[in-house]
Amino acid sequence: MRRPSMRFAALALACLAGLGAPAAAELSPAEQQMSETVDAEYERTISVLENLVNQNSGTRNTEGNRAVMAMLRPEFEALGFAVEIIDQSEVDRSGHFFARHEGREGGTRMLLIGHTDTVFEPDAPFQSFTRNGDSATGPGVVDNKGGVAIMLAALRAMHAAGTLEDANIVVALTGDEEDFGEPAEIARRDLVEAGQWADVALGFESLAIMDGNDMGTIARRSxxxxxxxxxxxxxxxxxxxxxxxxxxxxxxxxxxxxxxxxxxxxxxxxxxxxxxxxxxxxxxxxxxxxxxxxxxxxxxxxxxxxxxxxxxxxxxxxxxxxxxxxxxxxxxxxxxxxxxxxxxxxPPMAPTDGNRALFERLNLINADLGLPEMGLLDPAMRGAADISFVAQYADALAGMGATGEGSHGPEETMDLTVIPRQATRAAILMSRLAAETR
CATH class of the missing domain: 3.30.70.360 (Alpha-Beta Plaits)
Known part of the structure; x- marks a missing residue:
């Protein structure tokens, strides 16, 4: 059963009522440092992304997915995470990458969700990363390696600002999101257990943009x-x-x-x-x-x-x-x-009061960063995702990842300019949540 989220919803509404329309640039020194770190590490983040994309990790490519996980292990361990590769041979899949960071006792417990696999198997003609200025093409560059790179950039920014130390975080990168193993009870067992532990789940699948505007995702269909x-x-x-x-x-x-x-x-x-x-x-x-x-x-x-x-x-x-x-x-x-x-x-990720409250918190951050207010995306515009397996247990917000066009196709292209705003949003949101007692 979902834990009550009325306190979280009430907090967000109180913030809105007390502040009205928040003024821009209301950032703490740590938050300002996070923004600067994301900007300074922009090319580093793209380099990580390039390496991930150039390693084929189609869902059925066990060795390829394990190679991607091996690339990510030192990145997360350098931030103080304990990394575990969860075996999924029982359902004929590559396994899952789980990284755990223990922070302040009683602090918000956060689950960050993404995946290492893509729809492009080793025999697909589309295999490599190509950069063209502010955009890049490659298999899985948006779905979901761009999202993983943004997640990592946000966590590095938190580490640099000192806000990661208190954060209770589990990172769950599944190796079979595009075609999960059967039965789901085994393939998603560890993800569900992490969702039952968490207060908040953030999905680093793609950011939706409508008419040039970033959109928030608080619901996805089954x-x-x-x-x-x-x-x-x-x-x-x-x-x-x-x-x-x-x-x-x-x-x-x-x-x-x-x-x-x-x-x-x-x-x-x-x-x-x-x-x-x-x-x-x-x-x-x-x-x-x-x-x-x-x-x-x-x-x-x-x-x-x-x-x-x-x-x-x-x-x-x-x-x-x-x-x-x-x-x-x-x-x-x-x-x-x-x-x-x-x-x-x-399963579905139903729209809930807790999800809406998380989204309002994100819009407060947008105001503080001087970014436009985000609208809510119609759930009919989104497909299913792993975050849906945990949405009944934790307040959930999806669409924290990359954006672009042509996902799952031979011209999959990411807009690289999304990295700073998405990583900064995520870092500030997680830092503010980490500072609260649940």
């Missing part, structure tokens, strides 16, 4: 998959729709999918059919991404299979949508059968 199998009575097509032959498996599949489209829509819900096959035979491969089918125009099909996903903003919405889908599937056409099975991937 990612749930489903597989639907329909059956019919195979026979001569001239008997289709008769009492004895029924409607056949493909018509039953079409009926169900059509009703999904007509009856499921509601706010914050999307649902998709990604793969479909049917005929007198139909099957999927082990990963469920390729289909085979046989059939003839004059044979009533005996089987049809479809796979898809749906995305929701809360566990309650997930359960409600599942029940509606199951009811539609159960309402069979004549002479047919149907079964639907679900697999919940990423």
């Amino acid at each position: 990612s749930n998959s489903w597989q639907l199998t329909t059956s019919g009575i195979q026979g001569h097509s001239s008997r289709i729709f008769s009492e004895r032959a029924g409607d056949g498996a493909i018509y039953e599949m079409a009926r169900i999918i059509s009703r999904f489209r007509a009856e499921l829509p509601e706010p914050n819900l999307t649902f998709n059919v990604g793969l479909i096959a049917g005929g007198d035979t139909a099957s999927l491969d082990e990963q469920g991404v390729r289909a085979q089918a046989t059939g003839k125009t004059n044979i009533i099909p005996a089987i049809a299979i479809a796979r898809g996903d749906f995305r929701t903003l809360s566990d309650e919405q997930t359960q409600r949508v599942r029940e509606r889908m199951e009811a539609i599937v159960a309402d069979h056409a004549p002479g047919t059968g149907a079964e639907i099975v679900f697999d919940q991937g990423y």
